[in-house]
Amino acid sequence: MAKATRQQIVEAADNLFYSHGYVQTSFADIAAAVKISRGNFYYHFKTKDEILDAVIDKRLTDRETLLAKWDETSSSPAGRIECFIRIVIVNQAKIMAYGCPVGTLTTELAKLDHASTDKANEIMTLFRDWLIRQFEALGCGGKSEENALHVLTWSQGVATLAQAFKDEAYVHREVDRILEWLAGIVREAQQAGN
C-alpha cells in the first residue's frame, strides 16, 4: 500500500509539473490531486525537490522502457528512428497543450539554476545516445552523433511550435519532411556499404 501511495504521488506530480510547470505546482496541489492526508504525504516526501527527483527517475525509467520496446519490436534501425519521430504525432494533443515534457522541464530547471538540472538533462542524453546507436547501426559511422542531434533538434522544435501554433497539419508536414531526410540518410548509408 505504501508503495502504491508513493507511486500515486509521483504520477500526480509528473502530470502537474508537465501541465502547469514545476515552480507553479505546490506541495499542496500535489497532495490535493492525490487526495491523501498531509501526514501520509510527508511520510513519503519531505520537500518538493525530493518529489522532483522521483519524477525525473520515473520519466527516465518510462523512456528507457519505451526505447527498449522499440528495440524489440522494430527490426531495422531506420524503423526505430521513425518510432522516435512519430512521438510528436502519438502525443500530439498533449504536446500542443504543454510542449515536450523533457525539453520544457530542462529549460525550466535551468532558469531556476536548480540542483536537479543535470539529472533532468539525462533524459535528453538518453534519447541522444539511443539515436546515436540507431544511426551507427544504420552505418552512419562518424556522422551518427550529428544525425542523432539533428533528429532531436527537430523533435524539440516541432514540440515548441506545435504548442505555439496548435497546427496539426504543420506537425504532419514536418514528420513527412524529416522522414524524407531519413530515407536519404538510409540510401546514402546503403550506397556507402555496397
Added chain:
Amino acid sequence: MAKATRQQIVEAADNLFYSHGYVQTSFADIAAAVKISRGNFYYHFKTKDEILDAVIDKRLTDRETLLAKWDETSSSPAGRIECFIRIVIVNQAKIMAYGCPVGTLTTELAKLDHASTDKANEIMTLFRDWLIRQFEALGCGGKSEENALHVLTWSQGVATLAQAFKDEAYVHREVDRILEWLAGIVREAQQAGN
C-alpha cells in the same frame, strides 16, 4: 524621468523573466533590480501581469526593429533568412544559459494558462510571417509558409538543445546544415524561375 523609470522596470523585468522565468520572478525582485522605492514602482505598475504585457510589447518592438534592420541592410531574401538563422550564434551564450526568450516564455505562459499567452505567441507569429515574406520573395510560392515554419522549427530546436547540452560545435554544425538546406531551396527557386 517617469518614462525612463518605466523603461528601466520593463528592461529589468525582461531580463529576469528570461533568466529566471516569469513565475519565479516576483514584483519585489524586479523592484530590487531597478533599485526604486515601492511607491515609485506602483506608480508605474500595479501588478506583475501589467509588467508582463509591457515586456511582451517591448520584445515585439525590439524584434520588429531587428527584422526591419535586416530588411534594409541585406539586399537578398536568402541573406535575410541567413541573418535570422545566425541569431543562434550571435546570442549563443545567452541561449546556452536560458534557451530562446520567445520559445521559453510562450511555453511557460501556456502551462500557466495565462491570459497573455496569445500575446506572447505574437512574437512567434511575427517571425513566421517575416520568414514567409522572405521565402515568397525568393520565389517559393506555395511552399513559403512550410519553409518558414521549417526554419522556425529548426531555430527553436537548436535553442532547446544548445541549452541542454551547451555544445558550441553542435550549434555551428546545425547552422551549417540549415544554410546548406537554404542553398538548395535557393537553387530550386532559381531553376523554377528560369
